[in-house]
Amino acid sequence: MIPRSLVNESELSEDRCAVLSWRWDRSAADGRSRNLALALKHAKDSGIRHLFVDLVTVDQSQKKEQLLRSVVGLSRLYQTIPVIAAYDETDVAPSERDRTMGRPWILSEARTYSQNPSSVTYVGYRHGADSVRELSFANSLSVIRSSGFASCILGVMQGHVRMMDVADFAYILAGFSDVVAAYNRRFCRSDYLLATFLLALAHEKTQQVEDGAVSRQRGFRTDYGSLSFESIGLERFGLAPYDGPVRAYEWAKTLQLDGVAVAIWWTKMTSSFDRNWIEVLPNAVDRILETSAASDEAMAAYRSGQASRTAFLQIPATAPAPWVRELGADLTEGRWLQTLPAPRAQTVGFNPDLWLRRSGG
DSSP states (O other): OOOOOOOOGGGOOTTTEEEEEEOOOOOTTTOOOHHHHHHHHHHHHTTOOEEEOHHHHSOTTSOHHHHHHHHHHHGGGGGTSOEEEEOOOTTSOGGGHHHHHTSHHHHHHHHHHTTOSSEEEEEEOOOSTTOOOSSOHHHHHHHHHTOOSHHHHHHHHHTSSOOSOGGGHHHHSTTTHHHHHHHHHHSOHHHHHHHHHHHHHTTSOOEEEEETTEEEEEEEEOSOSOOOSSSSOOSSEEEEEOOSOOOTTEEEEEEEETTEEEEEEEEEOOSSOOEEEEEEOTTHHHHHHHHHTOOHHHHHHHHHTHHHHHHHHSOOTTSOOOEEEEEEEETTTTEEOSSOOOOSOOOTTOOHHHHHTTTTO
8 A cells, every 4th residue: 555645735845746647557457557666666766755646646536527627636736846757558669658648638747747847757667679769758748848739639539549538628628628518518529529629720830831932821730641531420520622722732621510611621642641731711710619509608708718728739938848857667677777778769850958958868
């Protein structure tokens, strides 16, 4: 049994407390967790007296709505005190860690602690010549910090990202809650996810596409070379032909809500893979609000909160950043490795000095 204690807010100091962000990996046989065990070992080695773990800190016997509100309340710690992160899985290749970090609740936590002025330490056990990570943890975190939630929502809708209950987006997406919850009550799963995706997209970064000497606004470039809207069970939404101009090797369709165009789906064929963009049309948000059946008060509050939603989805470059460490454990010998295998890649524009400046590299 892990010892527990009550902690006053006045005791939340950087040198005594930390909070855990983890992939739940408890064994069905005995309830044990490698991720939790490594987090506890690091906390003990570092002299941390109190480690906040959602499994313990949040009363798991609460009804779901109150439970999720308590989880959201706990999440404020990810921006104020040191964080320990642990997402390794025995049956998932280390190169797939970014997919785990892209799951909605973990992504929400990572986006929050990417703005923590203190520290974030990743503890893992999947290291070795045959277990090389695609990116370093600091690099993965920098990618998350520079992006929003649209790719995550699209991934859930397309079946690439796992999520137990899509209704949780009403708690995860600050500033979207009432409208997203109204859509979930009124629409089928795919329509709900597409509406939530488009609402988020209206506040996220778009991409300029160079066409000769002309720069054209193309919309949001997705992470997926292959998209499908025809086979995901849409009811109120649908696809229709696009009657505007299309360049060579491109095609486009409109996404419609109850017969009204709300977005354009652009695809460009390349030698390696297709590139996909979604361009949200100016009337999209109003059309989604009108069909959500949200209360007048909720819609008025939504329209007045545009700036806060944009700030939530586009983390400013001036926001604080943590210093980041990554530790690997040798489970056989029960010790931390002195060095870790170099990751396979590094994204363009990643600046290690920003994230490792206080850890000595």
